[in-house]
Amino acid sequence: MATHGDGTHKEDLKIVLKDIGQVYHLKKSADGSREFQALKDINLQVRAGEFVALVGPSGCGKSTLLDILAGLTRPSSGAVYIDGKEITGPALDRGIVLQGYALFPWRTVRRNVEFGLEIKKVPKSERRGISDHFIRLVGLEGFEEHYPHELSGGMKQRVAIARALAYDPEVLLMDEPFAAVDAQTRETLQDELLRIWDETKKTIIFVTHSIDEAVFLADRVAIFSSNPGTFREIVEVDLPRPRHNSDIRSSAEFGWVRHRIWELLQSRPSQECREGGNIVVKDAISPSATI
Amino acid sequence: MSNVRIEDGEGIMLERRAVPASLGKTAPGKKEGAGSIFLRRFLAIHDLLLDWYGIILLLVLWQLCPTLGWIDGRFFPPPSTILAEGVKLVLKGELPAHVLVSLQRTLLGLAAATAVGIPLGFVLGGWFPRAARFLDPLLNLLGQINAFSLFPLFVLFFGIGEIAKFCIIFWSCLWPILFTTISGVQGVDPTYVKLARSMGSNGATIFARVLFPGALPSIFTGLRLGATFAFLMLIAAEMIGASTGLGWLVHNSSVNYLIPRLFLAAVTIALLGMTLNHTLVLLERKLVRWRVRNETA
Numbered sequence: 379m380a381t382h383g384d385g386t387h388k389e390d391l392k393i394v395l396k397d398i399g400q401v402y403h404l405k406k407s408a409d410g411s412r413e414f415q416a417l418k419d420i421n422l423q424v425r426a427g428e429f430v431a432l433v434g435p436s437g438c439g440k441s442t443l444l445d446i447l448a449g450l451t452r453p454s455s456g457a458v459y460i461d462g463k464e465i466t467g468p469a470l471d472r473g474i475v476l477q478g479y480a481l482f483p484w485r486t487v488r489r490n491v492e493f494g495l496e497i498k499k500v501p502k503s504e505r506r507g508i509s510d511h512f513i514r515l516v517g518l519e520g521f522e523e524h525y526p527h528e529l530s531g532g533m534k535q536r537v538a539i540a541r542a543l544a545y546d547p548e549v550l551l552m553d554e555p556f557a558a559v560d561a562q563t564r565e566t567l568q569d570e571l572l573r574i575w576d577e578t579k580k581t582i583i584f585v586t587h588s589i590d591e592a593v594f595l596a597d598r599v600a601i602f603s604s605n606p607g608t609f610r611e612i613v614e615v616d617l618p619r620p621r622h623n624s625d626i627r628s629s630a631e632f633g634w635v636r637h638r639i640w641e642l643l644q645s646r647p648s649q650e651c652r653e654g655g656n657i658v659v660k661d662a663i664s665p666s667a668t669i
Numbered sequence: 670m671s672n673v674r675i676e677d678g679e680g681i682m683l684e685r686r687a688v689p690a691s692l693g694k695t696a697p698g699k700k701e702g703a704g705s706i707f708l709r710r711f712l713a714i715h716d717l718l719l720d721w722y723g724i725i726l727l728l729v730l731w732q733l734c735p736t737l738g739w740i741d742g743r744f745f746p747p748p749s750t751i752l753a754e755g756v757k758l759v760l761k762g763e764l765p766a767h768v769l770v771s772l773q774r775t776l777l778g779l780a781a782a783t784a785v786g787i788p789l790g791f792v793l794g795g796w797f798p799r800a801a802r803f804l805d806p807l808l809n810l811l812g813q814i815n816a817f818s819l820f821p822l823f824v825l826f827f828g829i830g831e832i833a834k835f836c837i838i839f840w841s842c843l844w845p846i847l848f849t850t851i852s853g854v855q856g857v858d859p860t861y862v863k864l865a866r867s868m869g870s871n872g873a874t875i876f877a878r879v880l881f882p883g884a885l886p887s888i889f890t891g892l893r894l895g896a897t898f899a900f901l902m903l904i905a906a907e908m909i910g911a912s913t914g915l916g917w918l919v920h921n922s923s924v925n926y927l928i929p930r931l932f933l934a935a936v937t938i939a940l941l942g943m944t945l946n947h948t949l950v951l952l953e954r955k956l957v958r959w960r961v962r963n964e965t966a
Contacts, residue, residue, distance in 0.1 A: 469869045476864065
């Protein structure tokens, strides 16, 4: 339960976020242009193969930070380094999974999974074997030729995960991926994700608004405060692994870490934070609550 | 026909299963079975014909009325006369020639409007959304102008030739295709684009693999609308200024008081319009299978 220090060795570092700030210039009103500081002084170092969760109230800039990591948005200040190299745009070394699945409805499961491989210009003969492998990994064999509208929400998210994994990125960026599925499916998907993480050894940054989800999945949980969005604290989750298919959620240690994060989210609430904080409180009371 | 046979097979199986229920009465049971098979066969045929009853009824009435002298056959020739006229004109090679000319004009105009409308729609909808918004009222106004009312103007510019007729079709097809392409591109879920971008796709890839397939269902709606408008406008244009084509056939028949030929031309136009629309529907089903399945689901 110590806050994160800089004790990690430099060569182990996969992702380094250095003094990230993001300022939006809002529409000019009569009294001149207004600025909105979405992110401020974000610093984070992620080891290779680490699972880091970002929690915080809605509108605190979690998704903006993920967009910056994906290379879709350039930060106003600071920089992101992957393997020591500053990122300047999107690339296939990072895979993203979004809350809304974003599966292409005109493509079958297989063709969705192969999308990144097509961008990567992997020959067709090799694509099939790779998509077979990842469809099996997420447990969707037999659904290769189905279209997304023929699948349930949980299955769609499995396809989205397989698609992000298929082109073999080293980093997986997940933006509230399980927020739209029902509570039971959500727990299954969390188990599955840990199993897949075990098998693939990816570095994962996982945005969520659920404390339970963060504690169950992550090695460390970065807690956001909003306005401006910045890390209040980064909490080490010292729970034993493997955690999937275990009843770790009902253990005392789990409850203790969860409570600690909940307290951190409650303290020093700003106007916006109080609003968002309520959502988190609800999560804490009913562990698997979804929005 | 294969449908009917399958129905029969099921009927027999059901009947066999039903026999033990009526124990002891084998002979009457069999008799009932045979009747039931006939009933099922009749119902199967009835099912197949269900969509056609309206047309069949109309044809029968149409045939009876002039034949029985209820209405004057000179002004309202029965289908048999029209069919005979059709056979005559087909054998002379006249009807196929007119059909071909009309079809060629329609397809040429439709193809040109597609070649202009779809790229323009993508440029406006995808790359210059501000320009699209700015131009929207103007484009809507232009789209509301009936191509037929511009025909005199086209004739003034290009003379009564193929170009004037081409312009009419081009004009009527262009707007629906352009509008549906713009709205189709703008309707593509931005998260699809975000996801493709996150994988480092360039503009061309995003266009070819995300925007185009995403907008295709909407574009097809425009194509079907355009083709329907085009065909209607063409017939009207051919009635005013042409020496070939189905519209001319209608006009010429009416001037020369050739009533069966007039009806023949009208029926041919209806059938051709239906075929054109149906072909586009089939093409759409083939190309945007996911959407069609989605709608029926």
